[in-house]
Structure formats: structure tokens, C-alpha cells
Amino acid sequence: MIKFSQSAEAMRSSAIRELMKLASAPNLITFTGGMPNNELFPTEEIDEIYQNLPLDVKRTGFQYGPTPGYPPLRESLKEFLRQKGLPVDRNELIITTGSLQAINLVAKIFIDPGDRVITENPAFIGAISVFNSYMGQLDPVDVDEEGIILPDLEKALDNKSPAAKILYLTPYFHNPAGIVYSQKRKSELLDMLKGKNIILLEDDAYGELYFDKKDSELTTPMKTIQEEPVPICYTTSLSKYVGPGLRLGCLLAPPDIYEKCELAKQSMDACSSTFTQVLVHEFLAQNKMSGYLEKLRNEYLQRSQIMLTALQENMPEKVTWTKPRGGFYIWVQLPENMDATDLLKKSIAGGAVFVIGKTFDPLGKKNNCFRLAFSHTPKEKIEEGVKIIANALKELMI
Numbered sequence: 001m002i003k004f005s006q007s008a009e010a011m012r013s014s015a016i017r018e019l020m021k022l023a024s025a026p027n028l029i030t031f032t033g034g035m036p037n038n039e040l041f042p043t044e045e046i047d048e049i050y051q052n053l054p055l056d057v058k059r060t061g062f063q064y065g066p067t068p069g070y071p072p073l074r075e076s077l078k079e080f081l082r083q084k085g086l087p088v089d090r091n092e093l094i095i096t097t098g099s100l101q102a103i104n105l106v107a108k109i110f111i112d113p114g115d116r117v118i119t120e121n122p123a124f125i126g127a128i129s130v131f132n133s134y135m136g137q138l139d140p141v142d143v144d145e146e147g148i149i150l151p152d153l154e155k156a157l158d159n160k161s162p163a164a165k166i167l168y169l170t171p172y173f174h175n176p177a178g179i180v181y182s183q184k185r186k187s188e189l190l191d192m193l194k195g196k197n198i199i200l201l202e203d204d205a206y207g208e209l210y211f212d213k214k215d216s217e218l219t220t221p222m223k224t225i226q227e228e229p230v231p232i233c234y235t236t237s238l239s240k241y242v243g244p245g246l247r248l249g250c251l252l253a254p255p256d257i258y259e260k261c262e263l264a265k266q267s268m269d270a271c272s273s274t275f276t277q278v279l280v281h282e283f284l285a286q287n288k289m290s291g292y293l294e295k296l297r298n299e300y301l302q303r304s305q306i307m308l309t310a311l312q313e314n315m316p317e318k319v320t321w322t323k324p325r326g327g328f329y330i331w332v333q334l335p336e337n338m339d340a341t342d343l344l345k346k347s348i349a350g351g352a353v354f355v356i357g358k359t360f361d362p363l364g365k366k367n368n369c370f371r372l373a374f375s376h377t378p379k380e381k382i383e384e385g386v387k388i389i390a391n392a393l394k395e396l397m398i
């Protein structure tokens with residue numbers, strides 16, 4: 001047998017995956033998937049868009065396209081980002097196959113085996129696997145309700161060797177922690193980064209999904225700052241807004257970083273799906289996005305409220321959870337001595353499933369916590385599912 005590469009050797013099927021196999025039984029109420037609700041997809045709008053496309057544009061959709069993206073979509077996405085205050089003119093935009101590919105590109109061009117990457121704890125599991133696949137050394141820093149904890153981040157930035165190359169953050173409706181960074185934390189963080197030799201990778205997959213218009217200010221990206229203290233690579237995605245099956249995201253990066261990313265993408269997939277890029281361009285250009293986002297905000301607000309009420313009414317004392325202001329997730333904290341794996345097994349037996357905390361710990365340890373996604377579950381099932389978990393927890397606490 002030919003020996004696998006070092007990075008392939010480092011890949012492991014986790015115990016979590018084995019556990020999740022138990023969760024495939026029919027009729028389980030699942031709070032696992034960080035995905036939109038199927039009924040919310042804009043199928044009618046996309047049908048209409050496709051029907052009305054000129055034949056030559058339909059044909060373009062079936063063809064390979066330029067690596068940085070279908071030119072009309074690059075322009076319409078730039079406009080979308082410009083409206084968020086992002087500096088699209090000083091930077092370059094590359095359309096990626098989901099924002100996971102944007103994270104992958106930045107990791108690929110910077111991370112050699114052993115290079116240190118600072119992440120939050122908990123952190124998005126997809127990014128953890130990307131950094132692991134390049135054999136980066138993960139250095140997680142805890143978050144509180146306002147964002148990454150700065151004194152701990154300072155230690156990770158200054159006192160360790162080798163110096164970290166990437167700081168990866170998901171400040172807006174965090175997956176899985178459910179938080180949004182406060183303005184104060186963001187500005188102190190940017191101050192702290194002055195003079196450091198590091199890339200800030202700012203992952204904004206959910207920022208448009210705030211529940212209250214007033215909170216839209218909280219999701220102003222750090223990349224909008226006039227003078228970047230360090231190079232900021234900003235990524236966003238169409239997955240949580242229009243649909244993950246499109247596999248479209250983008251990366252806004254300084255020109256030198258963009259150039260390397262373009263080269264790296266050429267060897268990954270040559271271009272992202274032209275077909276879905278054509279459709280999304282029309283969706284944006286025909287001004288269908290803002291009304292559609294309004295509808296989503298309202299729907300996810302309702303789902304989050306149903307889940308919060310169910311938690312409030314059913315969870316035993318000593319259990320706490322985040323109150324989301326947007327996005328898809330609630331992060332539940334169990335008492336120190338409890339293990340979410342025990343709870344998961346009992347909940348699955350009762351008919352409900354969620355994702356245990358250590359899935360999102362870059363070091364795979366902390367497990368007295370778990371993630372509930374309210375985005376995908378049918379509204380009428382949320383309360384019942386939360387009750388099952390709460391009852392399982394009460395039995396374990398006896």
C-alpha cells in the first residue's frame with residue numbers, strides 16, 4: 001500500500017461522527033444542521049429568473065468561467081459589499097465555492113505544517129478541519145458574550161513561538177456560540193492588532209441575518225476600517241442567505257493576497273459553478289435580495305423565539321444559554337461536571353439530537369456545552385425537541 005501523505009494521515013474520523021450515525025433514525029427531531037430551512041429557499045424567484053434568461057446567457061451558465069468569478073456577479077457582489085461599507089475598490093474580490101473555499105485558499109497560501117493559527121473557542125468546525133488539513137497548529141482563545149477575550153488573545157499574539165500567521169474570527173452571529181461581537185470589543189481588537197505581523201481572516205457568513213434592524217450596525221465588518229492594522233481577508237457566503245447548494249461565497253482581500261488565492265483556486269476547481277453564479281447575479285441585479293433577506297430575518301426570529309421560550313420553560317436550573325440577536329444558533333452551557341455526550345445519547349433515545357460542544361473545540365476537549373440550531377427544524381417540532389433534551393438532562397441530574 002502506498003503511504004498516505006502526512007496531511008491525509010492526520011485526518012481522523014472522529015468519535016463524534018460515529019455518534020452522529022445513531023442520529024440517522026427516522027422521526028428524530030434534529031437541531032444539528034447549520035443550514036437554512038428548505039421551505040424558505042427562493043425556488044419561485046429562481047425559476048422565473050432562469051425562464052427569462054436569454055439563450056446565450058443560459059449557455060454561458062453551462063460553460064467554464066474565469067477563475068475569479070463570472071464578471072457580472074463580481075460586479076453585483078461588489079455592489080452588495082460596497083453597501084455594507086466594504087472597501088471593494090482598494091481590494092480584489094474572488095468568487096469562491098462556498099466561503100469554506102475562501103478559508104481554504106487563505107490557509108493554503110499561508111500555512112506550512114506547524115504554523116500557528118489562532119481561532120476562537122468554540123470555532124466553526126469547517127475552518128478547524130481546513131487548518132488541520134494544512135497541519136496548522138491550532139491555538140484556541142475563549143470567547144465571552146462580547147467576542148474573543150482580549151487579554152487571552154494578547155498572550156496568544158505575543159508570547160508564543162512560532163508567531164501565529166492567521167487569526168480566524170467569526171464575529172457576526174457566531175457558529176456555534178450564537179454571539180455577535182460588541183463594537184467596543186471590535187475596536188479594542190483592531191487596536192491590539194496594530195503593529196502585529198498576522199493576517200486577520202474575518203468570516204461573515206450570517207451578518208445579514210440580524211433580527212432587529214438596530215443590530216445591523218453591530219454587523220459592520222472590521223474590514224470597513226479606513227486603515228487596516230493588519231491585512232484583513234474578509235469572506236462571506238450566499239449559503240445562509242440564498243442556499244448552500246449554490247456553493248457560492250467570496251473573498252475580499254488585498255491585491256497581493258488575492259493574486260496568490262487566484263493561483264491556488266486554479267488548481268482546486270478552476271472556477272466556481274458558472275450556472276449558479278449566473279442565477280445569483282440576476283437575483284442581486286433584479287433587486288430580489290433585500291426583500292428576501294427581510295423574510296428570512298422574520299422567519300429565523302420566530303424560530304429563535306420558539307426555542308428560547310421552550311428552553312426557558314423546560315430547562316433545569318444551572319443550565320444557561322445565549323440569546324441570539326441573529327443567525328441560526330443557541331449555545332447551551334451545562335454545569336461544569338456534566339458531559340454533553342451522555343446527554344446526547346439519552347436525547348437520541350428520546351427522539352432529539354444536537355451537536356456536542358467538543359465538536360467545536362479546536363482541541364476537542366470542552367464538552368459541558370452543546371449547539372442547538374433552530375434554522376432547519378420545522379417550527380412545530382422545536383418545542384417538542386427541546387422538551388426531550390430537557391427531560392433527558394433532568395434524568396441525568398438526579
Ligand SMILES: Cc1ncc(COP(=O)(O)O)c(C=O)c1O
Pocket residue numbers: 034097098099100101124126170175203205236237238239244247248249
Ligand atoms: C461560520 C461559517 N463560516 C463558513 C461557513 C461555510 O459555508 P459555505 O462554504 O457553505 O459558504 C459556515 C457554514 O456552516 C459557517 O458557519
